[in-house]
Amino acid sequence: MSKRTMAGPSAPASAEPLPARRHILLGETIYAAGDQGPAWRIRSGAVRLDRIAGDERSFAGLALKGDVLGAESLLFGCYSFDARAIGAVELEPWLATNQAPSGETLLQMLAATEKRAAETLALRAGEALDRVRQLMVLLARNRDDSPLLVIPGLKDMAEITSLTMETVSRAISRLRKAGLLQKRGRQVSLKLGDLEFAGA
Amino acid sequence: MSKRTMAGPSAPASAEPLPARRHILLGETIYAAGDQGPAWRIRSGAVRLDRIAGDERSFAGLALKGDVLGAESLLFGCYSFDARAIGAVELEPWLATNQAPSGETLLQMLAATEKRAAETLALRAGEALDRVRQLMVLLARNRDDSPLLVIPGLKDMAEITSLTMETVSRAISRLRKAGLLQKRGRQVSLKLGDLEFAGA
C-alpha cells in the first residue's frame, strides 16, 4: 500500500515538518486521502485524483501542469482525495512559507479548477475514439517542450474516460493506424500529429 | 428566449448596476458566457453550467445549494460558462458589497468545487440505471425540506449523465416500478424512498 517510490535524487525524506523542497515522483502515490501535508503545485506531469466512495476507489479528477494539488489540506488539515502520478511528475510545495494565499491567487485557482473539471467531464462524453483523442490532446498540451508525449498506462486512461482497457487500446491502435499517433519505443512515448481537428 | 419568469413578489428588475437583491428564476438562462455580472450563491435549486466548445454547447458542471456561481467574473470581469436553472432556483449575490472575499472563504469554495466536480464526474460512470439513481440522490440531498423532489427535464438529465433522453426515461420508469420513486402530478414532482442503497 505505502510503496512510495521516491525518485528524488537524494534523501528518502521520511518526515519533514515543513517541506520546502521539490519532489519528483514517477508513477506512484503522491498522497492518500486523510494524510496530512502541504499543498503542491504541479511543475510538470499529470496527476489523477481518486475519491473513496464506499470502499471503492473512483477517478475524481485530473490535475495538470500549473494546477494546485491538495489545497483543501490548508483548510481541513488533511487531503480529501488520493493523488497518484500519471507518468513522471514534478511538484513544488505551494506557498513556500506558511503565508496565506492572496484572494486573487485563490480566485485564479478556482477558475482553473472549474475549467479543468469541465475538460475532464468532456472526456466521458461521446464515442470512445473521440474520448481517447481528447485525452491525448489534453496531455499533449501538458507537455513542456519535446514533440514526444508520454501517455499513461491503459488502466489509468480507461478509468479517466470511463471506458475499458481493451476499448482504449483499440482506440489508440486506430489513431496510430490513422497516422495521428506514432509509437516510439514500446511503453509510452508517442509522437502526435494534428489530431486536434481529426473527426473520424 | 429571454423569457425570464421572475417568481419574485415585487419588481420586474430590468437593469440594476450593482444588484444587491435576490433573484428567483425558474428554469431559464441565468447568464451566458461572456456576460458581465456579479457572483451568485445558490440558496436553493440546481444550476447547470455549459461551456461553448466550438459552437457546441456541452454540459460542464452542476451547481447545487450553497455553491457559488460565476466567481470567475470577479477575476475576469465576465462569466466563463453559461448558467441555466434546472427547476426553480433562488439566488443571492455573493459578497453583498464589493469587498474582497477572505482566503478561508475562497478555500472553502475551492474544496466544495472539487467535491462537486468529483460527484458530477461519477454521474458519467457505470450503468445507466445507476447514473440516474446517483443523480436522484444528489438532487434529493439538494432539496430543503419537503419529501417531494422536483426533477429536471429529461433533456437536462440526459446531458448531465451523458445518456439519451430515452434511456433516462426508461431508467426512471424502472426506478418507479421498483418502488424507489413515486410520481405526484405529471411533470416533475417525485417522492423518493431509500434509493441510496438499492443495487439492482
Place this chain on the structure above:
DNA sequence: CGCCGCGTTGAGCCACGTCAACATAGGTGG
C-alpha cells in the same frame, strides 16, 4: 526458468443509441 503485469487482438453478446409512433400537457387563437 516461471511468474506477473501490461498491452494487443479476436469472438460473442448485451446495454444502450437510434428511429419511430404515440401520449400528455400547456399555450394560443378561434
Place this chain on the structure above:
DNA sequence: CCACCTATGTTGACGTGGCTCAACGCGGCG
C-alpha cells in the same frame, strides 16, 4: 368551450458500439 400546435415524455423495435471473456505476446524480475 374546442381546434390546433408545440414541447415534453413514454414505449417499442432494431442495430451497433463497447463490454466481457479469452488467448496470446512481450518485458521485467525474482
